[in-house]
Amino acid sequence: MTARRNTGTAVLFLAGIFGAVIFLFFGALSQSGGFLEAARPSRSDHQLFAPPHKTVRVGQPVKNPGLISLSKVSMEKVDALIQGSEPALNAALDRDYSFINLYGASQKLLGRQVVEDVEPKYTVVRLADGSLTFANPDAQQVDMTVRAQEMVEFAQRLEEEYETPLLYIQAPSKLAMASLPDGINDYADAEADQFLSILEEHEVDTLDLRPAFRQAAAEGRALDELFFRTDHHWTAAGAFLGFQTLADKLRDDYDYTIYPEITDPGHYNKYTFHDIFLGSQGKRVGTAYAGLDDLEVWSPNFESDFTYTVPMSGIERRGPFAMSLLFPEMLATDESLYESNPYTVYSGGDFLLARTVNEVSPYPWGRRVLVLRDSYGCAFTPFLGIISGEVITIDPRLFNGDQEEMLSYVEWLEPDLIFVLNTTSSLRVDELFPYLPTARADALETKRLEREQGTSHVW
Numbered sequence: 001m002t003a004r005r006n007t008g009t010a011v012l013f014l015a016g017i018f019g020a021v022i023f024l025f026f027g028a029l030s031q032s033g034g035f036l037e038a039a040r041p042s043r044s045d046h047q048l049f050a051p052p053h054k055t056v057r058v059g060q061p062v063k064n065p066g067l068i069s070l071s072k073v074s075m076e077k078v079d080a081l082i083q084g085s086e087p088a089l090n091a092a093l094d095r096d097y098s099f100i101n102l103y104g105a106s107q108k109l110l111g112r113q114v115v116e117d118v119e120p121k122y123t124v125v126r127l128a129d130g131s132l133t134f135a136n137p138d139a140q141q142v143d144m145t146v147r148a149q150e151m152v153e154f155a156q157r158l159e160e161e162y163e164t165p166l167l168y169i170q171a172p173s174k175l176a177m178a179s180l181p182d183g184i185n186d187y188a189d190a191e192a193d194q195f196l197s198i199l200e201e202h203e204v205d206t207l208d209l210r211p212a213f214r215q216a217a218a219e220g221r222a223l224d225e226l227f228f229r230t231d232h233h234w235t236a237a238g239a240f241l242g243f244q245t246l247a248d249k250l251r252d253d254y255d256y257t258i259y260p261e262i263t264d265p266g267h268y269n270k271y272t273f274h275d276i277f278l279g280s281q282g283k284r285v286g287t288a289y290a291g292l293d294d295l296e297v298w299s300p301n302f303e304s305d306f307t308y309t310v311p312m313s314g315i316e317r318r319g320p321f322a323m324s325l326l327f328p329e330m331l332a333t334d335e336s337l338y339e340s341n342p343y344t345v346y347s348g349g350d351f352l353l354a355r356t357v358n359e360v361s362p363y364p365w366g367r368r369v370l371v372l373r374d375s376y377g378c379a380f381t382p383f384l385g386i387i388s389g390e391v392i393t394i395d396p397r398l399f400n401g402d403q404e405e406m407l408s409y410v411e412w413l414e415p416d417l418i419f420v421l422n423t424t425s426s427l428r429v430d431e432l433f434p435y436l437p438t439a440r441a442d443a444l445e446t447k448r449l450e451r452e453q454g455t456s457h458v459w
Helices: 001-030 074-083 086-095 096-109 145-162 188-202 210-218 236-253 377-386 403-413 422-429 441-452
Strands: 037-039 061-063 123-125 132-134 165-172 206-207 269-278 293-300 307-311 314-321 353-358 367-372 391-396 417-423
Touching: 086 123, 086 422, 145 165, 145 188, 165 236, 165 367, 188 206, 188 314, 188 417, 206 236, 206 441, 210 236, 236 377, 367 377, 377 391, 391 403, 417 422
Parallel strands: 165 206, 165 417, 367 391, 367 417
Antiparallel strands: 037 061, 123 132, 269 293, 307 314, 307 353, 353 391
């Protein structure tokens, strides 16, 4: 089946390549530019945060360097496309961003909703509103029984040995608000349902955020308001909806007192940066197919003061939310769209260990929360810091220990609560569960080596 798919990919690509080249040639001559133009950020632009609720355009619109006119297309590469093998073609696509764009442009011209990838798990599917998602045509549903049972055992050990409750938070994917085209299957939600069911059966506390996002869709909120169109992550608005849902849970079940303005979007300044982000899905198909995302940054308009430290990276920042927990330098970068990740404006990125101390916590007890999280935590945990005395995050993908070492961290940190935050697709990722017994050490080591060598596709 894989061979047939790869052959089909090559045929479709070669059928569309000349049309794509002509398309790009005339696009380069167009005055409007359309999706062939992008506003790129510049290190010289110091106006990163404008007055509240204002639009910010970073830098000047320029031709995307990945989209090249006909005169700059190397004839040797065109010959390689026509005469080369499928492996050579896919290698060229991965090496050269212009060829990713050419391939994506050909797929766009052909009206393809599904753009196949040399790695099936990174097949890109265009949803009804134009947003992109990953869907693996070769995937089979994975039984989550063992992983869920081991999470139950971990939660029970935390309760019995340290009297520390665990709350498992299930973050949504785009498919909480949208459906895949007919004939395309995704099992992440079904796997999450099974995982949560086993935890609940054994009285491990859970919070499923997906119903809140489905309700938002039913109320008319657009998918691209809560998730990036070209990326798998949620936006600031999506992370805030998750935060609001968690705040309700903490009020009801954990005796939290949370002032209403903290969960009111009207008490946050919002800054919009246009055409600045090509996300994980967009990077697989190029800007000609995907377009670019705007990025909105939220910051409270009430008093805040935090100390944010990442010991292993030498980061220590003190000040209001926007100065300590946001990293505007991630927007002012000269990196290409394919190498930058503006999503990390929140929290600065994925770190093994990061610590946020609320220096003006309105809550005298100042609860300390430990969060074991995937990359969704970047945009989520800054909001959590507002209602906590201290938030410590661990990214398990960077954790080299086992369950006993994780428990030793718990003993050392003495948190009042532990949250495990994962999106639906993360349940399959062994690297996110090194503290559970079936996260095989050899598999984790292989993935770590891939990340160090720059060949990993974990974002």
